[in-house]
Each structure stands twice: as structure tokens, then as C-alpha cells.
Amino acid sequence: MRKLTLILWALVFTILSTNVWAATFVASPKGRVVVIDPGHGGPSRPGAIRNSVNEKDLNLTISLEVRRQLAEKMPKLEVYLTRESDKELHPKKENDNLLRPKLANQKQADLFVSIHANDFESDRSVHGVEIIVLSLDGATQGHTKRRTVARDNEDFTHIDNIDKNSMAYIEALSLLMNNDPINRTFGEIVSTKFKAIGRKSRGIKVYPEKVWTVLYPLRGPGVIIEVGFMTNAAELEYMNSKRGQQQIAGAISDAIVEYMKRLDQMTVEQTTTSETGSGSVAVKESAAKSTPRSSDESVEEGYTIQLMASATHLSIDAKRFGSLHSHVAEFTGKGTYKYKYCYGRYSTLAEAKSALAGAQERFADAYIVQYRGDNLK
Numbered sequence: 001m002r003k004l005t006l007i008l009w010a011l012v013f014t015i016l017s018t019n020v021w022a023a024t025f026v027a028s029p030k031g032r033v034v035v036i037d038p039g040h041g042g043p044s045r046p047g048a049i050r051n052s053v054n055e056k057d058l059n060l061t062i063s064l065e066v067r068r069q070l071a072e073k074m075p076k077l078e079v080y081l082t083r084e085s086d087k088e089l090h091p092k093k094e095n096d097n098l099l100r101p102k103l104a105n106q107k108q109a110d111l112f113v114s115i116h117a118n119d120f121e122s123d124r125s126v127h128g129v130e131i132i133v134l135s136l137d138g139a140t141q142g143h144t145k146r147r148t149v150a151r152d153n154e155d156f157t158h159i160d161n162i163d164k165n166s167m168a169y170i171e172a173l174s175l176l177m178n179n180d181p182i183n184r185t186f187g188e189i190v191s192t193k194f195k196a197i198g199r200k201s202r203g204i205k206v207y208p209e210k211v212w213t214v215l216y217p218l219r220g221p222g223v224i225i226e227v228g229f230m231t232n233a234a235e236l237e238y239m240n241s242k243r244g245q246q247q248i249a250g251a252i253s254d255a256i257v258e259y260m261k262r263l264d265q266m267t268v269e270q271t272t273t274s275e276t277g278s279g280s281v282a283v284k285e286s287a288a289k290s291t292p293r294s295s296d297e298s299v300e301e302g303y304t305i306q307l308m309a310s311a312t313h314l315s316i317d318a319k320r321f322g323s324l325h326s327h328v329a330e331f332t333g334k335g336t337y338k339y340k341y342c343y344g345r346y347s348t349l350a351e352a353k354s355a356l357a358g359a360q361e362r363f364a365d366a367y368i369v370q371y372r373g374d375n376l377k
Helices: 002-017 055-073 093-106 167-196 233-239 242-271 318-327 349-360
Strands: 033-038 078-081 111-118 129-132 156-158 201-205 210-212 222-229 301-310 328-332 339-346 367-372
Touching: 033 055, 033 093, 055 078, 055 111, 055 242, 093 111, 111 242, 129 167, 167 201, 167 222, 167 242, 222 233, 222 242, 233 242, 301 328, 301 349, 318 328, 318 339, 339 349, 339 367, 349 367
Parallel strands: 033 078, 033 111, 111 222, 129 201
Antiparallel strands: 129 222, 156 210, 301 339, 301 367, 328 339
16 A cells, blocks of 8 residues: 555656646546535535534535536536535435435536535634545555644544455545546645635645545545635625625636636647647657566456546557557546556566556556456456
8 A cells, every 4th residue: 555655646746747637637528517516405414503504505505606607607518416405315424425426427527526614613713715635545644744624523434444455445546546636636726716816725635534425436536625614703704695605606616617628628638749749748758668578468467557547439559659559458447537548468566567667758657557357456
């Protein structure tokens, strides 16, 4: 797990500082889809309650306003809400939370946004917007120095309660490695939009040792946005006002529009790379490392190097993969970005590691995965 942690953080910082994201996240040409999740709902799930204001009502009002504004700003965008009225999705809280990302997976959403309001009784002066992203590994979470405040409720499950040997955990970690840089990029966009309307942004947050059940099952990108603190009197008044709700929804809808436009730009960059190799990623070839060492294309089970994931089938040619293309294979998985393009087949991890450096010269975030037959593990 320590190796996975190091790989993940190398991936995050590399992608956030370069255009490598454009190579690893190939956007889908289908109509864009966003799922908005008004947190809580129904008689048994009011969320925080302050001065007779229910969090569930704030979440729903703001979410409906986000949808209304998106209809004006981006009419072709498909927008779905997990609930459109004051209702719970399931009597059990955990099942209720699981049904929310399930809708996003069913719609193959390009983005899932769960809207909530914070609550921190210990210090009522705390205020500002937070964007929560999922992290599954305790060691990875330890890298986050600034902890956000959290209510100890049932909206998360403790990391110790997850079987780290289960396929569900391994798959979730794999998805996290693909989605984490995208989630953080969207989070930065959200922070910028809120700052533009004069709101304080507390930035992107990871709750150490907690796995949020509303984010854990997602196959695509998704975040929780805590739009303010209900325990702060001034912020509660603002969130409960029509002006405040319109401004909050405006910042969120603007962030979604910018995010979707970036996806469209990346699609163009991926499909219009010039013959000279210019495009979204600088091409750097090395003849000594352009072919996989100690690889055997007939190896039935072992290790391969994932270069990119795509929502659509891509042609495997030199224009896209350079000199690596003759050793690139397509694996088909699940989720929105189900087409995985991998380099080489290796019977041992040591052989895969030897070839990884060469692959990373063109795809800086390439990483090693296991496979069996024609399927990735």
C-alpha cells in the first residue's frame, strides 16, 4: 500500500502542475452529464439544524437553483438531481447514501456534486466553503496537514471497517487514482468561483481515516461541497437568504460550466495532435526505452503499465502513443472511462518496473497494474 500511496501522490502533483491530465482523462463525445446531490432529506435525515433552519432544506434549495442556472448557462448539459423534494431515498442512512452515487454511475456522469452545509459547535467563528475529496488510504491521508472539522455521524465509514483485501477496495483505490487529480482540479475551480463572489474558501479537504459513503462507490469524478457553516450566525443568515442561495448556486454552476468546457477542450487536444507531435502533452522519445524490456505478449497473467483511460474506443497508432504503440493493448473495464490502454505484458513486477521509466517519458503518470488474460485486476 505504501507503493500505491507514493504513486498516487506523484500522480496528483504531476497532473496538477502540467497538462498531463489531458492525456490521461480523454473526455467522452457524448452529451455532458452532471448529477447534483442535495444532501440529506426526509423526516429522518434533516442534517444539521440551527435556528429552526434544516440543512436538508438549504441543500435542496441551492441544488434546485444550480439546476436552474445551468439550464441557462449550458442548455445542452444533462442535469439530474438525486432528489427534487424533501424525501429520503431509503429508510437506512447508509443505503440512502449509496443510492446517490448509484444514479451518477447509471447516468455515466462526467461529474457528481453533493451539496451540504457544515456545522461546528466547538468554534462558531469558523466559516467558509470546503470541497471534500475521497481518499481511501490512511497513509495517503496523513499527508494532508490541515484537517477539516467533521461531525461524527453516519455519513462516513471508518477506514478500519473496510476490508483492504476485498476486490471492492482494490477497485475503489484504482478508481481513486484515476479520479483524484480530476476531483482536485474541479475543487480548485470551485474555490476560485467562491472567492470571486467574496466568500472564504477553506480549500480542498480530506478527512483522515474516513471514507464517505456518498463518494466511495463513484466510478467517475465527484466531490462534496460544504457551502458554509450553519453554526456561524452570519453565514447561516447568508445561506438562508435568497441572495445568498443565488450567489452560492452561481459559483457552483459557473464551476461546473468551466469544468465541462475544459473536458471539451481536452477532447479536441486529444484528437488534433499534429504530425510533429505537438499537442496537449510534450512528446519525448528515447530509442533505448521505447520498447518494453523482458516483456512477453503471450504472458497470460502478470503486470502491465496503464498509460491512459478513455470513455471511448481509441485507435492504437503512433500518432497517439508514439513508439510505444506496437506494445499497447486495450483492456475493457467498467465505468465511464472503461477503455484502458496499457503498455507491455510482464511476468514479474521487477520487469514491469524496469519498463515503467520508459513509458513515463511520454505518459508521466503511467503506473503498473495487474492483469489476467484480457482483464485488469
